[in-house]
Every structure is written in structure tokens, then in C-alpha cells.
Amino acid sequence: MRSMATRRKVIQRMFEGAVFLGGGGLIWGSSIKANSKSDYVLRPPGALKEKDFLKACIKCGQCVEACPYDTLKLAQPGDGIANGTPYFEPRTIPCYLCTDMPCTDSCPSGALDLKLLTKEAEKPNINNTKMGLAVIHQESCVAYWGIQCEACYRACPLIDKAITLKYEENTVTGKHAKLLPVVHSNFCTGCGVCEQVCIVEKAAIFVLPIDKSTGEVGDHYIKSWDKSDEDRIKENIKSADDEKDIESAIDYLNDDDLIED
Amino acid sequence: MRKYQYLIPRRIVQLSILLLFVGGNYFGWEIVRGNYSSAIIADVLNLSDPYAVMQIVAAGFLASSSVLFGALIVFLIYVIIGGRMFCSWVCPMNIVTDLAFRLRRTFKIETENKINISRSIRFYILGLSLLVSVVFGMAAFEVISPISMLHRAIVFGSGSGLAIVALVFLVDLFILKAGWCGHICPLGAFYSVFGKQAIIKVKHNHNNCTNCMACFDVCIEEQVLSIVGKESDFIRSGACTNCGRCIEVCDDNALKYALKFDLKK
Numbered sequence: 001m002r003s004m005a006t007r008r009k010v011i012q013r014m015f016e017g018a019v020f021l022g023g024g025g026l027i028w029g030s031s032i033k034a035n036s037k038s039d040y041v042l043r044p045p046g047a048l049k050e051k052d053f054l055k056a057c058i059k060c061g062q063c064v065e066a067c068p069y070d071t072l073k074l075a076q077p078g079d080g081i082a083n084g085t086p087y088f089e090p091r092t093i094p095c096y097l098c099t100d101m102p103c104t105d106s107c108p109s110g111a112l113d114l115k116l117l118t119k120e121a122e123k124p125n126i127n128n129t130k131m132g133l134a135v136i137h138q139e140s141c142v143a144y145w146g147i148q149c150e151a152c153y154r155a156c157p158l159i160d161k162a163i164t165l166k167y168e169e170n171t172v173t174g175k176h177a178k179l180l181p182v183v184h185s186n187f188c189t190g191c192g193v194c195e196q197v198c199i200v201e202k203a204a205i206f207v208l209p210i211d212k213s214t215g216e217v218g219d220h221y222i223k224s225w226d227k228s229d230e231d232r233i234k235e236n237i238k239s240a241d242d243e244k245d246i247e248s249a250i251d252y253l254n255d256d257d258l259i260e261d
Numbered sequence: 262m263r264k265y266q267y268l269i270p271r272r273i274v275q276l277s278i279l280l281l282f283v284g285g286n287y288f289g290w291e292i293v294r295g296n297y298s299s300a301i302i303a304d305v306l307n308l309s310d311p312y313a314v315m316q317i318v319a320a321g322f323l324a325s326s327s328v329l330f331g332a333l334i335v336f337l338i339y340v341i342i343g344g345r346m347f348c349s350w351v352c353p354m355n356i357v358t359d360l361a362f363r364l365r366r367t368f369k370i371e372t373e374n375k376i377n378i379s380r381s382i383r384f385y386i387l388g389l390s391l392l393v394s395v396v397f398g399m400a401a402f403e404v405i406s407p408i409s410m411l412h413r414a415i416v417f418g419s420g421s422g423l424a425i426v427a428l429v430f431l432v433d434l435f436i437l438k439a440g441w442c443g444h445i446c447p448l449g450a451f452y453s454v455f456g457k458q459a460i461i462k463v464k465h466n467h468n469n470c471t472n473c474m475a476c477f478d479v480c481i482e483e484q485v486l487s488i489v490g491k492e493s494d495f496i497r498s499g500a501c502t503n504c505g506r507c508i509e510v511c512d513d514n515a516l517k518y519a520l521k522f523d524l525k526k
Contacts, residue, residue: 020385020389021385021389021392024389025389025392025393025396028389028390028393028401028405029393029396029397029401031405032393032397032399032401032404032405033397033399051398052322054398054399055317055320055321055322055398055399055400056317056322056324058298058299058309058310058313058314058317058324058328058400058403059296059298059313059403059409059413060295060296060298060299060300060309061286061295061296061413061416061417062294062295062299062300062301064286064417065285065286065294065295073419074413074417074419075419076410076413076414076419076420076421076422077410077421077422077424077425078421082399082404083403083404083405083409083410083413083422084298084403084404084409084410084413106294106301108295108299108301108307108309108325108327108328108331109299109317109324109325109328110322110324110325110328
């Protein structure tokens with residue numbers, strides 16, 4: 001009898017443990033995931049990719065302390081951003097691209113990494129940061145209406161590189177030019193100064209994280225007129241699946257099945 | 262004053278550390294920068310929370326060598342010397358929970374616990390936090406930690422986390438005696454586990470004891486005092502926070518801080 005009772009107890013304890021681990025773990029995990037759901041958040045310069053950044057950030061706030069412009073803030077409950085992680089909202093205070101990168105430099109854990117601001121053998125340069133990419137909503141940009149503005153263009157720390165002006169005929173008046181701001185993703189740092197200075201009610205130019213503001217062509221479109229782009233074909237062949245029947249892939253238009261239909 | 266001979270120094274230490282962090286953020290003092298998760302002392306030495314770093318590593322990120330080293334230093338200090346001293350001498354949450362504990366005694370808020378939670382649940386939470394960190398790829402406790410929310414609210418002025426601190430206070434006050442520090446907190450559990458064999462311990466002298474039970478009244482981990490009045494030995498449980506309250510209230514000189522060098526269980 002006694003052994004039965006203890007065995008029952010052991011099994012019961014095992015179930016209790018399983019429920020605690022499984023249920024508790026799931027609730028815990030999904031709540032921290034819900035807490036960090038917002039992937040439209042802008043991180044300081046040199047931040048790892050969002051997923052890795054969330055793993056690496058120790059939430060010490062040293063980057064926030066180092067920021068001389070009070071740009072960076074620490075997320076708190078209710079912000080929809082993982083608690084204690086640094087972020088900024090450019091419409092309020094943008095990043096002014098300090099040349100000495102105090103925030104990145106202060107990070108102890110490696111969540112902000114100076115190496116990501118370094119190209120080849122050069123020294124780290126704040127202009128290499130990709131916090132995000134500015135995007136223009138043309139319908140609410142008064143320059144696209146034909147009204148001269150240039151606010152974002154003039155404010156851009158990488159003027160004539162990250163934002164250029166494109167001249168276009170104003171067909172409404174027939175005799176004026178439109179001076180249209182155009183963002184270039186190879187130079188834009190995502191600092192958001194343009195977003196802050198935008199003159200309209202809700203900014204017509206705004207910064208989104210890179211993966212939310214960029215597309216991706218994929219492997220099967222190649223610029224045949226661009227020799228360096230053609231190299232991609234060779235790389236793709238190297239990584240291609242050898243099991244595939246290349247002959248039939250090339251000849252698929254002559255395939256009987258297609259002809260019969 | 263003898264009644265508070267350790268309480269007052271403890272509060273001074275706790276508040277000074279907090280003040281240094283606050284000064285680091287608001288006034289640019291360079292003595293200590295950061296917060297309790299990771300800090301840099303005099304722009305030279307990094308000190309990090311070993312439990313936070315453990316979760317980061319469990320989440321799948323190898324933290325930088327300075328943080329790993331900083332966490333190791335803190336870890337060794339508590340493992341070898343202080344035991345769970347972080348809880349009573351450093352942690353800012355201790356001020357909140359001690360207040361709840363004191364109010365509970367002053368207003369005689371019922372001592373029968375309304376809910377019965379085992380004190381060992383914190384060890385399961387500690388294990389679970391590492392498991393959740395691995396599975397969900399994020400430092401699990403750091404995101405929800407009321408301790409972090411409290412010190413961030415003070416050091417960085419981000420107020421909305423104080424709601425969860427208030428919740429901890431109310432639970433401690435009305436629902437479960439020493440609920441947070443004595444039952445739930447996985448950081449306390451972490452130092453309990455690893456700090457068990459630390460050198461600084463409270464020592465009991467059975468011959469002086471008059472069984473007045475004053476020490477039991479003030480202890481947030483009263484189960485660690487099981488030998489009091491029975492045998493002379495160190496308070497060996499890892500759960501003892503070395504706060505020294507029992508020593509202060511003892512009128513019979515039966516408890517004192519002492520150094521322990523043996524490794525008996």
C-alpha cells in the first residue's frame with residue numbers, strides 16, 4: 001500500500017512539474033514575445049539585427065546615458081518594445097550622428113558593435129550606420145504637390161548623397177519646376193533628421209527599420225548589362241541543388257505535357 | 262542604535278549605490294555608469310549581473326569578454342565571500358519588500374498566509390527562466406523583472422514599470438509574507454544556490470539563547486533559523502541573506518557575524 005501511495009505521488013508530482021514547466025514556460029515565453037512584438041522600432045547605431053539585438057542587450061542603459069542629445073530612450077512597459085532596451089523616435093529627437101559614436105562605444109555586451117560601423121580596414125565611421133531607411137509618402141509631401149519645400153534635403157546630414165533633389169516639370173502651372181526629394185538607400189543612415197524637420201502635420205518622410213523599408217529581388221533576376229551582377233549567377237550555380245535535372249529545367253517549354261495541353 | 266547597527270549601514274550602502282547610478286545618468290558622474298544589470302566603474306572596470314549574463318548566453322548570444330569577465334567577478338564575490346548578501350545589502354527591491362514586511366508586523370496584518378506557496382518555487386522559476394531563454398531566444402527574466410523595472414524607473418525615470426513594483430509591495434503586504442524575496446525571486450534563488458558556501462555567515466551560540474524568538478520575528482527566511490535554541494553552529498542555509506536583522510534584535514548575544522571556512526552541508 002505504501003509503495004502504491006508513493007508511486008502515485010511521484011507520478012502526480014511529475015505531472016505537476018510538467019504542467020508548471022510547460023504551462024508556465026509557454027505563458028512566460030509568449031508574454032516576453034508579446035512584449036517585444038514591435039519590430040518597427042529604431043535602434044541605436046551599430047545595433048545587431050533585431051533578433052540578435054534582443055538576445056544580446058543587457059538593458060543597462062549605458063548607451064542612453066552616453067547620448068548627448070537625449071535621443072535614446074529605454075523602453076518601459078506599455079511601449080510595446082522589449083523592456084529596458086534602447087530605441088529612438090526621430091520625429092521627437094533624431095540621431096545627430098555623433099562622429100565619436102558614444103552610444104555604440106559604451107555598449108558593454110556587444111549588442112551595439114563598432115565593427116558594424118566599420119567598412120573594410122577603415123576606422124569606424126558613423127556614416128556607415130544603417131539604423132533604418134527614410135521613406136517618402138509622396139501624396140503628403142508638398143514638394144510633390146509642386147510647392148517648394150526642401151526642408152528634409154537641407155537638413156539631411158548627408159545632403160546630396162542620402163537625399164537629392166530631382167527636377168521635374170510642374171504641369172499644373174506649366175512654367176515651374178518641382179524640386180522632389182529622393183532618398184538613396186546606399187547613403188541613408190536612418191538618422192531621422194529629415195523626419196523631424198518635415199513641415200507637414202504628420203511627417204511625409206519617415207524612417208523605417210531596414211527590413212521594413214527594403215525589398216529583395218531574389219536570385220533569378222540578373223542585370224545582364226552589369227558585369228559584376230552577372231557574377232551572382234556563378235555564385236548561385238555553386239550553391240545550386242545538384243539533384244535538380246538541369247536539362248529538363250531548360251527544356252521545360254518543349255515538354256510534352258505542356259504541348260498536349 | 263544597537264537595534265539598527267546593521268540596518269542603517271545596509272540602507273546607506275543600498276541608497277549610495279542607487280545615488281551613484283542616478284548621478285551617473287543625470288549629472289554625468291563617472292564613478293559608476295549603467296545600472297544593476299551591467300555597470301562600468303570609473304570608466305575602467307565592468308561589473309555585470311551574472312544571472313542576466315547567464316540568461317543572455319542561454320538565449321544564444323556570447324556576450325563580450327568584458328561583460329563575461331565583469332559577471333565572473335561579481336559571481337565570485339558572492340559565491341566566495343558574501344553569499345546572498347546582494348539581496349539585503351545591494352538590491353533596491355529589498356527596501357520595498359522590507360517596508361512591506363515591517364508594515365505587516367506593525368499593523369499585525371494576519372500572519373496566516375492566504376495562499377500557500379512553497380519557498381522552493383523560486384528554484385523552479387530560476388530553472389524555468391533559463392529554459393525559456395533558450396527556447397524563446399531572449400533573456401526571460403530580464404524582460405519582466407520587477408527589480409530591473411524598479412531601478413530603471415529610478416535611474417532613468419521611466420515610470421510605468423513602477424506598477425509591477427507596487428504589485429510586489431501589495432502582495433508582500435497583504436497576501437504572502439516575504440512573497441517576493443522569500444518565495445519567487447529567481448535572482449535571490451540564484452545567489453542562494455551558488456552562495457551557500459560563502460565565507461560570511463551568521464553564527465549562533467546556543468548557550469546564550471533564551472528562546473525568545475525575536476530573531477524569528479524579523480527574519481524573512483525564518484526556516485534558516487531552525488538550529489536556533491538547539492545547537493551552536495553557523496546559519497548554513499543558502500537562503501540566508503546575511504541581512505543581520507537577527508543579530509540586531511537578539512538581546513542575549515546569541516547571534517553574530519562570523520567567518521566560515523569549512524564546507525559542511
